Amino acid sequence: MPVYPDMNPTQPSIIHCADQPYVAIGGTVTMRTIGEIADRIPAVFGWLASRGIAPAGPPFLRYTVIDMSSHLEIEAGVPVATEVPGDEDVRPGVLPAGRYVTVTHLGSPEQLVSVVRAVLEWGGERGLRWDREDTPAGEKWGCRLESYKTNPVIEPDMSKWETELAFRLAD
Structure with a gap:
């Protein structure tokens, strides 16, 4: 390397x-404003706690579309043991096998x-070969994670x- x-x-x-099931808060940011999504991780933990759901691993940022010169579509998420329903603030998802x-x-x-x-x-x-493709919106990733341990x-x-x-x- x-x-x-x-x-x-x-x-x-x-x-x-x-x-791997997870719940997340997502949005579109720039490299300069990435903290706006990362700062939402405590809200995801609070959402889980209010429903008595324990996290199944460390929090992460999942990058789904990346255009470094313009924007990033990103989620701040937390893994959970089984799929759970979301609501208007927190949405469920599954990281692919x-x-x-x-x-x-x-x-x-x-x-x-x-x-x-x-x-x-x-x-x-x-x-x-990475699970990604070039699209007009930027690089679209099947799964690209940063897990904060x-x-x-x-x-x-x-x-x-x-x-x-x-x-x-x-x-």
């Missing part, structure tokens, strides 16, 4: 994942653009945050 300054990613690996390339990054989320670039290069060097309330030092990236491969 190419090495970028100030990065501490693990070596990418290919894993098989089953379908399949093969994924994953990598874990220890460090600031601000470094993730470089980590993503390195993972995509790593996959390209191995002839992997560190609670910022417990660990405020961003240089110690652990984030797992996952990119679904084409069938």
Whole structure:
């Protein structure tokens, strides 16, 4: 994998994942306003808690359409054990089963653009095909995730945050 300054990613690996139900709040943002969606993760946790539903894993951002120069269609989600009905604020979904390339990054989320670039290069060097297509709206991804394994309330030092990236491969 190419090495970028100030990065501490693990070596990418290919894993098989089953379908994973989740609930999320989504929207369209720019690179500058991505925090507007990420800041909604506590609302998803609150929605789950008000219904007595326990999360089945760490929160994530799911990128569905990416046009880096214009906008990103994105969801702030939390996995759940079984599918649940949504409402007007929180919608249900299912992350698709399949093969994924994953990598874990220890460090600031601000470094993730470089980590993503390195993972995509790593996959390209191995002839992997991503579950994505170019559309007039931008790159449409079958599943591209950033899972946040560190609670910022417990660990405020961003240089110690652990984030797992996952990119679904084409069938």
